[in-house]
Every structure is written in C-alpha cells, then in structure tokens.
Amino acid sequence: MLQIQERLAEEKVEGAAGGGMVRVAANGQGDILSVTISPEVIDPQDPEMLEDLVLAAVNEALRLSKELANQRMGQLTGGMGLNVPGLF
Numbered sequence: 001m002l003q004i005q006e007r008l009a010e011e012k013v014e015g016a017a018g019g020g021m022v023r024v025a026a027n028g029q030g031d032i033l034s035v036t037i038s039p040e041v042i043d044p045q046d047p048e049m050l051e052d053l054v055l056a057a058v059n060e061a062l063r064l065s066k067e068l069a070n071q072r073m074g075q076l077t078g079g080m081g082l083n084v085p086g087l088f
Contacts, residue, residue, distance in 0.1 A: 011068060012026070014061060023035070024054070026065045030062055
C-alpha cells in the first residue's frame, strides 16, 4: 500500500472549467500542483466569474484525484471496494 501511495504522489490529473480556460492539476493524493488561468478569462469587472471557474476546476481535479486513488487501491484490494476514511 505504501508503494501505491508513493506512486499516487507522482501521478497527475487535471480538472478544467470554462472550456479549458482555467486548469488545475492535482496528484493522486489530492494535492493541488498548479493552477493555470488564461488571460482572456480575467475580467476585473467580473471577479465572481473567475472565482466560479477556479472553484469548478479545483473540484474537478480533486474528484479525478479521488477517482484515481480509488482505482489504484482497487487494484491492491482486488476490487473489494475497501473505503478507509482519511486514507486519501
């Protein structure tokens, strides 16, 4: 299990919003690695729109990270569906 956790730290997923104008990368452990925002989406008159896009991209990246972790753990447990709270 330790090896899987170490590999998850190296694996990367990406969430996007606004047609890819906001992208958030995370690793398989749920750590946010980077946030990329296209200049076209930055509107000083509408900061709420950018906030919503960042939030959506972060949530997507975290969802994908959990999905990846569950998939890798499923390989270890033979698909038994063990869900240990706080493990990931």
